Amino acid sequence: MPARLDHTIVHSRDRFASARFLAELIGEPEPKSFGPFASLPLDGGVTLDYLDAPAEIVxxxxxxxxxxxxxxxxxxxxxxxxxxxxxxxxxxxxxxxxxxxxxxxxxxxxxxxxxxxxxxxxxxxx
Ligand SMILES: [Fe+2]
Missing domain, CATH: 3.10.180.10 (2,3-Dihydroxybiphenyl 1,2-Dioxygenase, domain 1)
Structure with a gap:
């Protein structure tokens, strides 16, 4: 059974600033607050969950x-x-x-x- 990627976490220094940067580029609405995340749902069903990084960002x-x-x-x-x-x-x-x-x-x-x-x-x- 194939597995479809549903969401992934993207570390950031400022989760809303980073999620908004991408959202504005691709013409998506303001990211939504979801727990500790700034969530950006994309076409295809994948959500990028931006999280303020606990450590240095890789x-x-x-x-x-x-x-x-x-x-x-x-x-x-x-x-x-x-x-x-x-x-x-x-x-x-x-x-x-x-x-x-x-x-x-x-x-x-x-x-x-x-x-x-x-x-x-x-x-x-x-
Ligand atoms: Fe690539």
Missing amino acids: SQHLAFLVSEDEFDEIFARMKERELPYWAGPMHEKPQRINHLFGGRGVYLDDPDGHSIEFITRTYVID
Whole structure:
């Protein structure tokens, strides 16, 4: 029986600021308070639960598959905010996007140093 990811915890210095950063980029409403979390439900049924970190934050990678139109909207918001972005996951090719797998992709850092990626085509794995 396949298991579907339901939620995961994302450590942050300020849970609402971090959850709001992503919510605003992807055009989602204000994150909700749920216990110690700032919860951000996403399409597909996964919720990101931002938690004020009890210790030093270890950078995670969060990749989001979006449509071409959504990519345009997200990328416009990134540029509007003058956020640094890269074509590669190790901060290669600053202020550029990639065109892997016939789509578009871009990386940026969230306020806690988590690596956020937006792609329009999922990685091809044979
Ligand atoms: Fe990735």
